[in-house]
Amino acid sequence: MWARGTRANTAWVLSASFVLVVLIGIADSLTGYEIRLAILYLAPIAWCTWRLGGIAGSIVAVAAAVCWVITFASSHPYTSHAYFYLEGVITGVTFLIIVVLLARLHRALERSDARLITVLEGLDAAVQVEDAQSRQLLYDNRRFRELFGARRFGQDGGEIYDEQMRRWFDLRSRPLRWTDGRAAILRMLSDITDERYARELMAKQREAAHKTSRLVALGEFASAIAHELNQPLAATATYNNACLRLLESGTFDVAELQEAMRKCRDQARRAGAIIQRLREVLRYPVPLPARLDLQEVAHAVYQLAQPEALEAGVSLEIKHAAPLPMVRTDRLLIEQVALNLIRNAVEAVQHLPPERRHVAIATFEEPDGRVTLSVSDRGDGVPLEMKDRLFEAFATTKTGGLGLGLSICRSVIESMGGAIEYRAGEEGGARFSFSLPVAAP
Numbered sequence: 001m002w003a004r005g006t007r008a009n010t011a012w013v014l015s016a017s018f019v020l021v022v023l024i025g026i027a028d029s030l031t032g033y034e035i036r037l038a039i040l041y042l043a044p045i046a047w048c049t050w051r052l053g054g055i056a057g058s059i060v061a062v063a064a065a066v067c068w069v070i071t072f073a074s075s076h077p078y079t080s081h082a083y084f085y086l087e088g089v090i091t092g093v094t095f096l097i098i099v100v101l102l103a104r105l106h107r108a109l110e111r112s113d114a115r116l117i118t119v120l121e122g123l124d125a126a127v128q129v130e131d132a133q134s135r136q137l138l139y140d141n142r143r144f145r146e147l148f149g150a151r152r153f154g155q156d157g158g159e160i161y162d163e164q165m166r167r168w169f170d171l172r173s174r175p176l177r178w179t180d181g182r183a184a185i186l187r188m189l190s191d192i193t194d195e196r197y198a199r200e201l202m203a204k205q206r207e208a209a210h211k212t213s214r215l216v217a218l219g220e221f222a223s224a225i226a227h228e229l230n231q232p233l234a235a236t237a238t239y240n241n242a243c244l245r246l247l248e249s250g251t252f253d254v255a256e257l258q259e260a261m262r263k264c265r266d267q268a269r270r271a272g273a274i275i276q277r278l279r280e281v282l283r284y285p286v287p288l289p290a291r292l293d294l295q296e297v298a299h300a301v302y303q304l305a306q307p308e309a310l311e312a313g314v315s316l317e318i319k320h321a322a323p324l325p326m327v328r329t330d331r332l333l334i335e336q337v338a339l340n341l342i343r344n345a346v347e348a349v350q351h352l353p354p355e356r357r358h359v360a361i362a363t364f365e366e367p368d369g370r371v372t373l374s375v376s377d378r379g380d381g382v383p384l385e386m387k388d389r390l391f392e393a394f395a396t397t398k399t400g401g402l403g404l405g406l407s408i409c410r411s412v413i414e415s416m417g418g419a420i421e422y423r424a425g426e427e428g429g430a431r432f433s434f435s436l437p438v439a440a441p
Contacts, residue, residue: 065092
């Protein structure tokens with residue numbers, strides 16, 4: 001191959017190379033060969049070879065060898081002409097070896113660049129390369145041209161939505177050195193439309209699964225909530241009847257009537273709060289998990305369970321702990337899990353002697369950093385044959401029980417990244433607890 005450019009460029013490079021060869025020969029001769037300048041012939045030989053190829057480089061190498069022979073022979077007689085010609089041949093061969101090596105090196109680099117371009121052209125991703133300083137377009141592959149044509153991107157990263165194609169692309173950039181050594185920026189755009197839709201679908205499925213778990217949990221806890229709602233309604237009716245009797249008597253204490261009416265109002269508000277909690281459980285979209293203190297949950301469920309425990313003759317105790325790390329969870333669901341554990345404990349001890357009718361609620365931090373809420377009782381514990389099946393669906397020791405409560409509790413806790421377990425109580429009975437990971441700051 002004679003040239004890697006235009007004919008004008010080829011002629012210019014060849015002419016300049018020959019001129020350099022002649023000038024080096026003249027300079028070598030004028031110095032009387034006291035300074036060996038013949039090595040400088042390699043400069044035009046290498047330049048011409050790199051720019052125009054091996055054939056052009058060989059011509060310049062032969063010209064340089066001839067120039068050396070002519071100028072050197074005129075002032076350096078040899079004892080034997082054979083020595084002179086032998087040195088001329090060695091010089092010429094040396095020049096030609098340099099030409100061959102440079103030509104092969106250049107071809108190797110070209111093949112390397114060609115392989116790179118072939119790979120880039122075959123990518124499904126769109127690739128664009130710009131000069132880091134001038135922002136001049138250096139390269140764009142087939143995929144880029146098909147998708148974006150002459151479009152340019154000013155940003156270096158992020159997800160981009162193309163309104164014309166209605167597709168999402170992930171744009172990533174990195175600095176590199178281009179083939180000519182200049183600093184460049186490579187931008188790669190990958191079509192992530194299907195991936196993005198898959199993520200959105202998964203998010204919707206998780207939300208639907210979360211909502212389903214809330215509905216299932218609601219079904220399990222419905223009887224307890226109905227009982228809890230019945231109490232304020234019954235109390236409201238009682239205080240209302242008391243007010244009516246006082247009014248019908250004709251003689252009543254205003255302060256006593258006001259106190260009864262205030263209690264009636266408080267119970268009505270309590271009933272409304274319970275109904276509001278039910279609406280929040282069923283609310284759509286599902287509320288996102290929030291940072292929460294398990295001690296607050298323990299106090300809330302203690303207050304909710306206290307009336308039922310008193311009615312059953314069971315004493316509830318809540319054990320305070322040092323300030324605990326926050327967890328990220330769904331408050332309503334986690335309260336329902338805790339209420340279910342407390343209700344099970346109350347049912348387990350309500351028919352036992354008074355000294356054993358005791359349920360303790362505690363919160364503490366585990367050595368591994370998780371935060372735990374536990375419910376312990378002094379009952380008879382869990383039958384041996386049920387220990388391995390406690391958290392399985394439809395496994396129950398209650399007469400008429402569905403066996404879904406603990407199974408749902410486990411599903412809820414595990415969906416939040418936690419764990420639930422059973423252990424024998426230190427004072428006999430059972431100890432159920434669930435642990436949740438600490439929320440990120």
